[in-house]
Amino acid sequence: MGKYIFRRVLYMIPILFGVTLVTFLLFNVAGGDPAAQAAGRYATPAQIQAMRVEMGLDKPMVVQYLNMVKQIFTLDWGRSWSSKQQISILIKEGVGPSLSLTIPAFILTLLISIPLALVMAYKRNSIFDKSLLVSCLALISISSVFYVLAGQYFISYKLGWFPIWGWDPTWEGRWDYVALPLLIMVILSIGGDILFFRTVFLEEMYQDYVRTARSKGLPERRVLFKHVLKNALIPIITLVVLEIPFLILGSLLLESYFGIPGLGNLIYRAIQESDFPVIKAMTIMSAVLYIVLQLVTDVLYALVDPKVRFE
Amino acid sequence: MAQRILVLFALAAALASCTHRSRTPLNSIAYSLKSNVKSLDPAQAGDEYVNEVVPNIVEGLLQYHYLKRPLEVIPQLADGMPKVSKDGLTHTFKIKKGVRFQDSEVFPDGKGREVVAADFIYSWKRIADTRTKSDGFWIFDGKIKGINEWRDKLAKGTGKFEDPIEGLVAPDDHTLIVKLNKPYFQLYYVLTQAYAGVIPHEAVEKYGAEFLNHPVGTGPYKLDHWIRGNKVILSRNPNWHGETYPTEGEKGDLEAGLLADAGKPLPFVDQLIFYEIPEDQPRWLTMMKGAVDFSDLPKDNYDGAVEKDAKTLKPQLVKKGIRLFIAPNADIVYISMNQEDPILGKNVNLRRALALAYNTVPSLEKFYNNRGIVAQSPIPPGLDGYDPNFKNPWKEFNLEKAKEYLAKAGYPGGKGLPPIEYSTTSSSTSNQMAEYLEQQFAPLGIKIVVVANSWPQFTDRIRTKKSQIFGIAWRVDYPDPQNMFQLLYGPNSSPGPNNSNFNNPEFNKLYEESLTLPPGPARTKIYQKLRDIFVDQLPWIPTVHRLDYRILHSWVKNYKHNPIMHGDYKYMRVDVDNKREMKEKL
Numbered sequence: 068m069g070k071y072i073f074r075r076v077l078y079m080i081p082i083l084f085g086v087t088l089v090t091f092l093l094f095n096v097a098g099g100d101p102a103a104q105a106a107g108r109y110a111t112p113a114q115i116q117a118m119r120v121e122m123g124l125d126k127p128m129v130v131q132y133l134n135m136v137k138q139i140f141t142l143d144w145g146r147s148w149s150s151k152q153q154i155s156i157l158i159k160e161g162v163g164p165s166l167s168l169t170i171p172a173f174i175l176t177l178l179i180s181i182p183l184a185l186v187m188a189y190k191r192n193s194i195f196d197k198s199l200l201v202s203c204l205a206l207i208s209i210s211s212v213f214y215v216l217a218g219q220y221f222i223s224y225k226l227g228w229f230p231i232w233g234w235d236p237t238w239e240g241r242w243d244y245v246a247l248p249l250l251i252m253v254i255l256s257i258g259g260d261i262l263f264f265r266t267v268f269l270e271e272m273y274q275d276y277v278r279t280a281r282s283k284g285l286p287e288r289r290v291l292f293k294h295v296l297k298n299a300l301i302p303i304i305t306l307v308v309l310e311i312p313f314l315i316l317g318s319l320l321l322e323s324y325f326g327i328p329g330l331g332n333l334i335y336r337a338i339q340e341s342d343f344p345v346i347k348a349m350t351i352m353s354a355v356l357y358i359v360l361q362l363v364t365d366v367l368y369a370l371v372d373p374k375v376r377f378e
Numbered sequence: 379m380a381q382r383i384l385v386l387f388a389l390a391a392a393l394a395s396c397t398h399r400s401r402t403p404l405n406s407i408a409y410s411l412k413s414n415v416k417s418l419d420p421a422q423a424g425d426e427y428v429n430e431v432v433p434n435i436v437e438g439l440l441q442y443h444y445l446k447r448p449l450e451v452i453p454q455l456a457d458g459m460p461k462v463s464k465d466g467l468t469h470t471f472k473i474k475k476g477v478r479f480q481d482s483e484v485f486p487d488g489k490g491r492e493v494v495a496a497d498f499i500y501s502w503k504r505i506a507d508t509r510t511k512s513d514g515f516w517i518f519d520g521k522i523k524g525i526n527e528w529r530d531k532l533a534k535g536t537g538k539f540e541d542p543i544e545g546l547v548a549p550d551d552h553t554l555i556v557k558l559n560k561p562y563f564q565l566y567y568v569l570t571q572a573y574a575g576v577i578p579h580e581a582v583e584k585y586g587a588e589f590l591n592h593p594v595g596t597g598p599y600k601l602d603h604w605i606r607g608n609k610v611i612l613s614r615n616p617n618w619h620g621e622t623y624p625t626e627g628e629k630g631d632l633e634a635g636l637l638a639d640a641g642k643p644l645p646f647v648d649q650l651i652f653y654e655i656p657e658d659q660p661r662w663l664t665m666m667k668g669a670v671d672f673s674d675l676p677k678d679n680y681d682g683a684v685e686k687d688a689k690t691l692k693p694q695l696v697k698k699g700i701r702l703f704i705a706p707n708a709d710i711v712y713i714s715m716n717q718e719d720p721i722l723g724k725n726v727n728l729r730r731a732l733a734l735a736y737n738t739v740p741s742l743e744k745f746y747n748n749r750g751i752v753a754q755s756p757i758p759p760g761l762d763g764y765d766p767n768f769k770n771p772w773k774e775f776n777l778e779k780a781k782e783y784l785a786k787a788g789y790p791g792g793k794g795l796p797p798i799e800y801s802t803t804s805s806s807t808s809n810q811m812a813e814y815l816e817q818q819f820a821p822l823g824i825k826i827v828v829v830a831n832s833w834p835q836f837t838d839r840i841r842t843k844k845s846q847i848f849g850i851a852w853r854v855d856y857p858d859p860q861n862m863f864q865l866l867y868g869p870n871s872s873p874g875p876n877n878s879n880f881n882n883p884e885f886n887k888l889y890e891e892s893l894t895l896p897p898g899p900a901r902t903k904i905y906q907k908l909r910d911i912f913v914d915q916l917p918w919i920p921t922v923h924r925l926d927y928r929i930l931h932s933w934v935k936n937y938k939h940n941p942i943m944h945g946d947y948k949y950m951r952v953d954v955d956n957k958r959e960m961k962e963k964l
Contacts, residue, residue, distance in 0.1 A: 100838050103873065107424055107513025112873055114515070117508045117533050150416035151511065151590055152606065160606060216659055224663045231667060232653070232660040234608045324657050328607035336414055336607060339656070341833040 165317030436595030445627025699932030792823025
């Protein structure tokens with residue numbers, strides 16, 4: 068297993084090289100002249116040039132690229148063009164609020180959707196199954212902006228159950244602000260998750276081993292939870308693990324509409340302000356997270372399924 | 379599993395049953411900003427959101443009178459207005475005694491020390507130092523004797539920060555002498571800006587680049603805390619030097635209740651809260667719920683809030699005690715035409731044809747909810763030389779005349795004219811504006827090619843003179859149309875602020891002459907001549923001067939719009955009893 072992980076880590080190097088190179092080239096083409104941006108609206112060519120030297124943009128492209136690679140390893144992303152804030156601090160500050168929203172929403176979604184999907188698969192074609200199926204389809208068909216706007220208007224503004232917008236950095240105070248976006252996030256993801264899990268469970272339920280288990284006279288509860296659920300774990304793990312980077316990156320829409328100062332909000336602002344160092348840091352960070360978590364998924368596969376070998 | 383789910387549902391229901399209660403003190407003012415506050419360093423005070431917050435923390439030598447219009451500069455930390463030498467080149471400021479910086483850990487005993495003249499020299503040098511990466515150096519650039527030389531030497535490593543600047547001298551702790559290279563009649567205006575605010579060197583030395591999160595100044599409020607991307611909270615500075623509410627204003631101020639607090643000590647409220655709410659709906663709903671005390675009027679909520687006359691609020695808002703304040707902004711939105719472009723630059727009749735074909739009135743409704751007036755020239759309303767009756771002959775929407783001028787330009791029916799490239803940003807509103815422009819020029823047979831860019835790409839194209847035509851806006855930095863005319867001065871061509879690269883010898887000469895004149899009829903006459911050359915040559919199609927629409931709750935008192943600068947919160951008062959009573963009803 069150690070060898071396998073080592074080999075996978077080696078594979079990551081060319082992928083990361085590709086990601087960083089593409090990101091670097093993309094932002095150098097689309098990023099405009101940051102020195103001119105920083106020098107302000109009255110800047111003369113001499114002042115822009117002085118700023119270019121100050122920002123290290125007069126150096127050859129290779130040196131600039133190597134500086135970016137250094138940033139990745141030192142986790143020092145420099146400062147935002149737009150706000151001059153230190154990007155690593157902005158990221159550090161944003162992780163907590165993002166996770167406060169996404170982790171509870173994610174767990175709650177799984178806790179609701181997995182058992183519901185299992186029951187739906189078990190009672191396939193029943194009224195329960197059909198009505199939930201239709202509800203799930205309806206949930207995923209409606210635009211996420213609708214849930215946000217309607218939730219904020221009716222639940223927060225009209226009923227006054229939650230604050231409309233805001234954030235309290237204290238641990239106990241934040242839940243008041245997180246509650247509504249959390250519920251919306253659950254609604255946003257639950258429909259798709261239930262449909263996905265139901266399909267996975269259905270696929271398993273028609274396998275030979277399930278028929279064998281039933282014919283052995285095992286109680287249905289044991290068949291479902293011991294056998295079907297266990298075998299359905301691989302696709303579930305894939306979904307769960309690959310969603311983790313998105314949990315860390317937060318939700319652009321919800322954070323922005325509800326004033327949660329998380330990473331989603333940070334990315335949203337950076338995009339609006341064409342703040343390329345921040346976008347670059349977030350792009351590379353999410354790519355690295357994604358690659359690392361894919362490795363974690365592969366290792367987990369082997370742990371839950373003896374058929375998968377580290378080869 | 380089922381039990382756990384039930385517990386979670388119960389928790390959610392329990393949360394839902396608790397009606398939210400605000401934790402904000404009543405004697406406070408909460409304002410919702412449309413964008414984020416990026417920095418609290420006066421050296422980075424380049425945008426209006428930073429300028430909403432920073433002037434409450436950091437003060438300068440001068441400030442604008444809160445009520446008088448046209449805007450009048452009065453002392454802030456200066457002890458009276460400066461003495462000026464006969465040639466207008468030496469300005470001697472006396473600095474108020476006993477003004478102390480806010481208490482801060484940067485001082486040895488935590489107590490703010492007294493402000494001295496050397497602090498101003500330090501703060502202004504910091505703006506000039508390229509390492510600060512301030513976009514505010516333009517306020518002193520080429521104006522103060524020796525400041526450019528000092529800056530260049532420092533950038534090249536041949537000079538030190540401590541080296542003296544000939545034009546900035548502090549003969550004693552409370553005297554500051556500013557020597558200029560040439561007359562600079564805008565000096566007092568720029569000294570009201572946050573860039574020129576005074577900060578203690580101890581704070582910059584302690585926090586370094588992180589000073590932008592730990593501002594220390596002399597202002598009526600100090601930073602309480604800042605949750606980046608969410609809100610900035612300022613609390614009253616107990617050691618403020620103190621000022622009183624103005625006792626006189628302009629005509630109508632007394633009737634408007636703006637002199638009710640005349641002579642009373644400032645500031646009135648204990649806390650200022652700046653919420654950073656970029657989305658329209660939450661900005662609107664927090665206002666409607668009374669969670670913020672005043673706000674702009676979001677575009678999407680305009681129709682539901684304002685009557686068709688565009689002046690009065692709808693009854694449901696009036697019932698809530700909400701009031702609407704409308705005031706012109708000293709700005710202009712325009713379509714710039716690159717004068718170095720071989721087709722547009724040499725053909726004034728073509729530019730006139732384009733201006734005649736562009737119908738501004740429907741665009742006002744479509745893109746601004748009619749919150750603006752049609753611009754005739756670069757001079758915004760309220761500024762020296764602005765004439766409300768002035769009509770630009772090329773601004774009348776007249777397709778027949780436009781066709782005639784297009785033929786005169788050598789392109790009858792648009793024949794032979796290659797497509798014109800319109801550069802814009804890639805936002806949805808910009809795209810709609812580009813479509814509108816295409817529709818306007820289509821009847822002339824003129825084809826527009828839209829090039830959508832990211833903002834940095836867009837500004838790069840302008841700076842490198844690659845754009846043919848593009849839409850852009852400018853808000854003046856001080857109440858003098860010179861700030862608009864410098865956008866048309868030849869030597870300021872791209873990458874300078876003259877983005878149309880207009881270079882007219884007569885205009886340049888008159889502009890230079892205007893710089894040597896103090897405010898008065900002679901200068902106003904020159905400004906009008908500059909306007910006339912602009913109209914004749916038409917390097918831009920001026921489109922709109924925007925109007926500021928602000929909504930306030932009944933309990934907010936003493937609000938008056940300043941077309942140049944915001945951040946005058948020390949004058950605003952809250953009727954706490956009314957706020958308590960009204961908030962219950964919202």
